[in-house]
Amino acid sequence: MGVMRIGHASLKVMDVPAAVKHYTEVLGMKVTMEDKAGNVYLKCWDEWDRYSIILTPSDQAGMNHVAYKCEKDSDLTELKAKIEAYGIKVTELPEGSLPATGRMLQFKLPSGHEMRLYAQKEYVGTEVGTTNPDPWPDNITGAGAHWLDHCLLMCEMNPETGVNTVVDNVAFFKECLDFFLVEQICVGPGGAIQAAAFMTCTNTPHDIAFVGAPKSGLHHVSFFLDSWHDVLKAADVMSKKKVKIDVAPTRHGVTRGETIYFFDPSGNRNETFAGLGYLAMRDRPVTTWTEDKLWTGIFYHTGEVTPSFTDVYT
Numbered sequence: 475m476g477v478m479r480i481g482h483a484s485l486k487v488m489d490v491p492a493a494v495k496h497y498t499e500v501l502g503m504k505v506t507m508e509d510k511a512g513n514v515y516l517k518c519w520d521e522w523d524r525y526s527i528i529l530t531p532s533d534q535a536g537m538n539h540v541a542y543k544c545e546k547d548s549d550l551t552e553l554k555a556k557i558e559a560y561g562i563k564v565t566e567l568p569e570g571s572l573p574a575t576g577r578m579l580q581f582k583l584p585s586g587h588e589m590r591l592y593a594q595k596e597y598v599g600t601e602v603g604t605t606n607p608d609p610w611p612d613n614i615t616g617a618g619a620h621w622l623d624h625c626l627l628m629c630e631m632n633p634e635t636g637v638n639t640v641v642d643n644v645a646f647f648k649e650c651l652d653f654f655l656v657e658q659i660c661v662g663p664g665g666a667i668q669a670a671a672f673m674t675c676t677n678t679p680h681d682i683a684f685v686g687a688p689k690s691g692l693h694h695v696s697f698f699l700d701s702w703h704d705v706l707k708a709a710d711v712m713s714k715k716k717v718k719i720d721v722a723p724t725r726h727g728v729t730r731g732e733t734i735y736f737f738d739p740s741g742n743r744n745e746t747f748a749g750l751g752y753l754a755m756r757d758r759p760v761t762t763w764t765e766d767k768l769w770t771g772i773f774y775h776t777g778e779v780t781p782s783f784t785d786v787y788t
């Protein structure tokens with residue numbers, strides 16, 4: 475089946491202990507591993523693989539890479555050939571390049587972001603197990619995020635020079651990785667410029683999203699919560715923990731997600747969201763948001779222009 479879902483994001487942080495405190499106490503993740511280089515690996519309670527977030531020490535914030543998991547090792551062989559035929563150079567990293575992880579394909583997206591694909595990661599199980607499981611464990615802390623759900627990448631776009639790596643990424647993900655387009659924001663005369671795209675390889679409204687920007691970067695990594703009430707409680711946790719909230723609980727028009735945005739101590743934007751919105755099927759017509767309703771798509775209730783939301787990213 476090829477690419478199955480998001481697997482992990484490797485994030486640069488400037489203060490590792492502060493970041494660990496944030497991802498454990500605010501999001502409710504657990505540290506599962508540390509390595510000699512000072513990288514810290516974490517997972518959410520409802521995830522079964524060894525880690526979904528890697529925190530790496532750095533002098534700046536941002537994302538090192540995002541990795542998606544394939545179903546079978548043979549998928550990697552097929553995808554390597556496909557991606558190379560598309561004209562993108564692929565480096566094969568041997569098993570163990572990341573601890574507890576099988577071989578990986580490493581390549582750059584048209585937007586310049588590093589992406590990796592892998593098929594094997596150590597299985598450690600969820601906190602509730604697989605035999606007669608309780609719906610949630612007793613030791614939930616903070617927001618109690620279920621799993622890393624998706625990421626949103628800011629992608630270089632300059633209509634004057636004709637550069638639009640949102641479009642380039644969409645083509646690559648469609649053609650090589652078998653993702654499909656679910657929603658898009660189109661701007662400019664006649665809506666000719668695809669300024670944002672929401673794509674999936676599962677049935678959720680987005681497994682990855684791209685938004686056009688002057689330069690490429692990370693907009694956010696997002697974690698799944700059960701319900702709107704959990705989004706509210708997550709905001710309570712953030713207030714208690716003095717976390718910098720970027721956008722208080724609201725709803726997106728795009729994907730219908732119920733959301734809250736905030737920053738980790740290094741300034742990487744996080745999202746916790748609930749509401750899967752709808753089942754995204756491959757034959758679903760693409761939803762388009764037009765330029766005049768762009769901010770309604772982003773913040774459905776107010777539709778308010780909020781430049782900091784798109785200008786600030788790592």
Ligand SMILES: [Fe+2]
Pocket residue numbers: 624625626694696745
């Ligand atoms: Fe998101």
